[in-house]
Amino acid sequence: MANIRTGEENAGHIDGDYSDRGVVGPVRQRSPILWRALSALLLLTMGGIHLFLVLTGVGGLLGVLFVLNAIGGVVLAIAMIAAPRRFLPVASVLGLLFMAGTLLALVLALTVGLFGIREQLGGELVPTTLIVESIGIIVLAVTTGLAFRMRSRTVASS
Secondary structure (H helix, E strand, O other): OOOOOOOOOOOEOHHHOEOOOOOOOOOOOOOOHHHHHHHHHHHHHHHHHHHHHHHOOOOHHHHHHHHHHHHHHHHHHHHHHHOOHHHHHHHHHHHHHHHHHHHHHHHHHHHOOEOOEOOOOOOOOHHHHHHHHHHHHHHHHHHHHHHHHHHHHHHHHO
C-alpha cells in the first residue's frame, strides 16, 4: 500500500525543515536569522564608521585602508545575509576575523602606533568604534558557533 501522510506530517517549512518535531525524519535547526542580521548590521556599522571618517577628512594611507574596510564590511554583511546555510560558517568566520583584525588595528594605533599613526582615545568616533567592534566580535562569535553547530547537525543527520 502507498505511504499516505496526513497534512500535519507534510507541514514542512523553508529549507525542508519540519515543525512537527520528529513525525517525519530528523529535525534540523532553523537558520539563526537574528544572529545573521545582527552580524550584518554590526559589519555595516563598522564599515560605515570608517567611511564616515574618510568623508570627514581622514586621508593618505589611512584613508585608503578605511575605504577598503568599508568595502569589506559591506561585502561581508551581504555574505552574512545571502550565504546559504552550508556557506554560513565560512561567511561568519571571515566576518569575525575581519572585525577582530579591525579592532586589533585600532588597539595597536591607541597603544604602540600602527603605520606611524598614533590614535587617541578622545579621537573622533574612537570610543564608538571600540564599542561597536567589541560587540561585533561577540555577536559574530555566537553566529559562528551556531553556524558550525547547525553544520555538524546537518552532517550527522545525513
